[in-house]
Amino acid sequence: FLQCQLNGLWRNDQDSLMEISVLGDNGDFQGQYLTRVTLSGGCAQISPLRGAQQQLGEEGWPTFAFTVRWEKFSNATTAFVGQCFVDAGGKEILSTMWLLREAVGSLEEDWKATRVGRNVFTRKRTTKG
Numbered sequence: 283f284l285q286c287q288l289n290g291l292w293r294n295d296q297d298s299l300m301e302i303s304v305l306g307d308n309g310d311f312q313g314q315y316l317t318r319v320t321l322s323g324g325c326a327q328i329s330p331l332r333g334a335q336q337q338l339g340e341e342g343w344p345t346f347a348f349t350v351r352w353e354k355f356s357n358a359t360t361a362f363v364g365q366c367f368v369d370a371g372g373k374e375i376l377s378t379m380w381l382l383r384e385a386v387g388s389l390e391e392d393w394k395a396t397r398v399g400r401n402v403f404t405r406k407r408t409t410k411g
């Protein structure tokens with residue numbers, strides 16, 4: 283499918299923006315993540331992301347995974363896994379689940395260091411339409 287190529291600009295439920303720019307020929311990709319949320323109440327930050335997607339060509343929609351290393355404010359990392367779908371109206375969505383790992387001060391606190399959630403990304407309309 284021509285659709286569900288991951289490169290481009292995506293937006294999630296929290297209104298964060300993700301730009302996937304470099305697609306390697308082995309399914310690797312890189313990009314930037316502009317988060318709208320912070321754990322410490324700081325301002326929005328741009329953080330690097332790296333991932334890999336399945337290369338399916340014509341059949342099926344690719345599964346992928348990527349990690350965001352949150353810059354500056356926090357010693358935290360999020361891993362997203364998901365799949366790209368095209369809905370009945372031809373709209374592409376990235377349906378993902380994520381694990382957010384926050385640094386904690388001791389092994390005793392390790393139990394509370396990882397959060398999990400769902401996130402859906404849709405393409406951000408660019409002016410090019």
Ligand SMILES: O=C1C=CC(=NNc2ccccc2C(=O)O)C=C1
Nearest residue numbers: 296298317319320321352356358380
């Ligand atoms: O300093 C930080 C630390 C964690 C963050 N997590 N963001 C996320 C975690 C899970 C899903 C979506 C987001 C998001 O920012 O959109 C953001 C900034």
